[in-house]
Amino acid sequence: MxxxxxxxxxxxxxxxxxxxxxxxxILIDADRIAREVVEPGTPLLQEVAAAFGQDVLHPDGSLNRKRLGEIVFADEAARKRLEGLLHPEIRATMRKRMEEAEKQQPDxxxxxxxxxxxxxxxxxxxxxxxxxxxxxxxxxxxxxxxxxxxxxxxxxxxxxxxxxxxxxxxxxxxxxxxxxxxxxxxxxxxxxxxxxxx
Known part of the structure; x- marks a missing residue:
């Protein structure tokens, strides 16, 4: 199930x-997947930085979640834009992991x-x-x-x-x-x- x-x-x-x-x-964590899809070097992280400005990145190139949170929780249009970028990739990864889990351990x-x-x-x-x-x-x-x-x-x-x-x-x-x-x-x-x- x-x-x-x-x-x-x-x-x-x-x-x-x-x-x-x-x-x-078996647990599949959408938040963990959401972090994985924007790890340094991922195309999606570059898209997020392009959409919200380079200051959403830490000097080491990782996502500054606190800064991004300040932007998107204060502005619904920004939040929707971020969701539009992230959600398709997160959903596809979730689906894939659910299918794998069901195949490997159906009970x-x-x-x-x-x-x-x-x-x-x-x-x-x-x-x-x-x-x-x-x-x-x-x-x-x-x-x-x-x-x-x-x-x-x-x-x-x-x-x-x-x-x-x-x-x-x-x-x-x-x-x-x-x-x-x-x-x-x-x-x-x-x-x-x-x-x-x-």
Whole structure:
């Protein structure tokens, strides 16, 4: 089974992904792929620099994510332009890795961690979508604490995503990560059992 894993920023998706892997699932991480496609020397990194200016590169030629983030989170048109550059390559790589995983280990769950799954309209790529959620106020607190952001910066990042409550409604399954770790573990365990051998 191919499961799309998503949630809001700072909802604990990585924690849940880890728990699924511990239970035998294969994890494909869209964020990791997103970093790979813009590594120094890649044609895509050159395109990003051409579109957003050389100051989105560090002196060593690697992508200055913080600088790029400042540009695209403050300007929706810029964000859309960046997505237009990156998304086709990221999706193609994701598809390829999903196919490889299914061929090599057809009896295991394939979990694809995609932060903006609904925003990017990728539901059809998966058999089911699993959402990791916490209440919006907790999400804001966690984001500020995790990334050292001001309330205003954190709210801008949240505003760039679909509200977590809407993601809950669209999900095939939800893991509520607002309790303690063992509570989340129990929900993950139940999910894996229901989906068959991971």
């Amino acid at each position: 191919k499961i799309g894993l998503t949630g809001g920023i700072a909802c604990g998706k990585s924690t849940v992904a880890e728990m699924l892997v511990e239970r035998g699932a 295991r769950l394939v979990i694809v961690d995609v932060p903006l799954l609904f925003e990017s309209g990728l539901q059809a790529m998966f058999d089911e979508v699993l959402v990791v959620a916490v209440p919006p106020d907790k999400q804001l607190e966690r984001l500020m604490a995790r990334d050292g952001l001001t309330r205003e910066q954190a709210e801008l990042r949240l505003a760039a995503q679909m509200p977590i409550e809407r993601k809950r409604e669209l999900a095939d399954a939800v893991i509520d990560n607002s309790g303690d770790r063992s509570d989340t573990e129990r929900q993950v365990e139940a999910f894996v059992k229901e989906k068959g051998p991971a």
